[in-house]
Amino acid sequence: ANETPQWRPLLHYTPRRNWMNDPNGPFFYKGVYHLFYQYNPEAPEWGNMSWGHATSTDMLHWHEHDVALPFSETKDIFSGTVVVDKHNTSGLGTTDNPPLVALYTSVFKKNASNAPDVQAQSLAYSNDEGRTWKSYHKDPVLTLSPPSPHFRDPGVFWYEPGDYWVMATVVANAPKVKLYKSTNLTDWTLLSDFGPVGLVQPGIQWEMPSLFPLPLDGNPTQLKWILMLGVNPWGVSGGSGSIYYVGSFDGTTFRPEGLPPEGAGPAAYDWVDHGADHYAAIVFAGLPAARPVTIGWMSNWDYASQVPTAPWKGQMTLPMTMALRTIDGRPQLCLTPDGHYTALVAAHAALSFDGMRLSSERRLLPEPARGQVMDIDIRMHMHGADRAGIFVRATVDGHVGTKIVYDMKKQTLTVDRSRSGQTGFSPRFSHEHSVSVPAPAGEVSLHVIVDRNSVEVLSRNGSVVMTDLVFPPADAERVMTFSENGMTEFSHMKVTLLDRNQE
Ligand code: FRU
Numbered sequence: 492a493n494e495t496p497q498w499r500p501l502l503h504y505t506p507r508r509n510w511m512n513d514p515n516g517p518f519f520y521k522g523v524y525h526l527f528y529q530y531n532p533e534a535p536e537w538g539n540m541s542w543g544h545a546t547s548t549d550m551l552h553w554h555e556h557d558v559a560l561p562f563s564e565t566k567d568i569f570s571g572t573v574v575v576d577k578h579n580t581s582g583l584g585t586t587d588n589p590p591l592v593a594l595y596t597s598v599f600k601k602n603a604s605n606a607p608d609v610q611a612q613s614l615a616y617s618n619d620e621g622r623t624w625k626s627y628h629k630d631p632v633l634t635l636s637p638p639s640p641h642f643r644d645p646g647v648f649w650y651e652p653g654d655y656w657v658m659a660t661v662v663a664n665a666p667k668v669k670l671y672k673s674t675n676l677t678d679w680t681l682l683s684d685f686g687p688v689g690l691v692q693p694g695i696q697w698e699m700p701s702l703f704p705l706p707l708d709g710n711p712t713q714l715k716w717i718l719m720l721g722v723n724p725w726g727v728s729g730g731s732g733s734i735y736y737v738g739s740f741d742g743t744t745f746r747p748e749g750l751p752p753e754g755a756g757p758a759a760y761d762w763v764d765h766g767a768d769h770y771a772a773i774v775f776a777g778l779p780a781a782r783p784v785t786i787g788w789m790s791n792w793d794y795a796s797q798v799p800t801a802p803w804k805g806q807m808t809l810p811m812t813m814a815l816r817t818i819d820g821r822p823q824l825c826l827t828p829d830g831h832y833t834a835l836v837a838a839h840a841a842l843s844f845d846g847m848r849l850s851s852e853r854r855l856l857p858e859p860a861r862g863q864v865m866d867i868d869i870r871m872h873m874h875g876a877d878r879a880g881i882f883v884r885a886t887v888d889g890h891v892g893t894k895i896v897y898d899m900k901k902q903t904l905t906v907d908r909s910r911s912g913q914t915g916f917s918p919r920f921s922h923e924h925s926v927s928v929p930a931p932a933g934e935v936s937l938h939v940i941v942d943r944n945s946v947e948v949l950s951r952n953g954s955v956v957m958t959d960l961v962f963p964p965a966d967a968e969r970v971m972t973f974s975e976n977g978m979t980e981f982s983h984m985k986v987t988l989l990d991r992n993q994e
Pocket of ligand 1 (some may be wrong): 512529540569570596643644698699721770984
């Protein structure tokens, strides 16, 4: 395929070449962020699954390293997590130089001694700050009996109140989450099963479980537990998507609160992201509890292999800090771009277009509001308009652009990428994604992050996020505001160009 540098994101991680899916084992240690990921070292298509590796000091500029956990004749390496074993509970390091411990899924290939295609949990560790990894002598450390071909994606964390490690895994097709405990990361005993419950639909797979606590409304005495899962298909915008449940965890069992009635469809559930391209999100280990940062794979299993980028395929979302806030009377997960990103934006001069009033018209933002990578902050007040919003990555003539529109009658926010550029590479590349955003007074705030091939829209305190890939022509660099069937005031409109005059 022809190379597509015009779609190489500036702010989002991509491997130099070849295929990438899920983030794996992200952790922060000694001032460095580590990111591993599902990687095919040999081709821009899924296969030969291994853990690729990149490091960064701000999660915006990444340095790619050699493959950390390579596939072999006998097994592929599927997703998992890394923990910093501070107290050397595993005995695989010392307390002075604590080991980094990766729990990942081994997929034992046919013709290996194990039963065909068995998935089980394995351990690797590093004594040199993540540079090199050794396999634990006992492999795997956790198998289902009877062995299962669907048992994967260990998400491990330290459960402080109980003084033990907890591992969440899935039996993807059951679908269920299984929780285990361990005091040394190598011997695991079953705590409980979660599921099938919640969003259960024909053919659904649960993948990539993360269980973590968040204080409700910043109140540490009101700790809730979040179970974040990838579901595929039946994502709220089609294909794969990131769902979450809010509940309690007593060290043994996760109990969700406020579940929709049995049989309810995807729209009745809570989603980390309502766009099409957010999946397999997990949480960084080694960061303070007050700064829980998540990162996801910015693609969708419906069309990931057809995405027209080369020589790489696959990219990550921006890292986002999570909080749990009461909105509309119930706890909702809220995402904000991580502080490093906010600092990057603040270090650039912003262009202001405050107080613009539009009546049933489109208006191109004047130069210099022009670029392929930008941060846009908007507060609009609809005075009679039916719909209002912006086009990003738009051409001057308005023929191309990704539309971000609020609909007053429907009270919904929509990202429409039907005219965003290249869309025909897969019939499953969905065009419109909508989410309910109540704004009876017509006041809507939007934070839009535009990169060379993506749009991330945040609203309502980050409780609404929509992440979509787009493949615009390089000359689609403009922003166009619009108001349909009436007046809209853009009381605040700030554009920060991130690909000009910097670095
Ligand atoms: C999620 C997933 C995981 C699995 C990995 C394989 O996208 O299917 O369940 O471990 O990808 O690459």
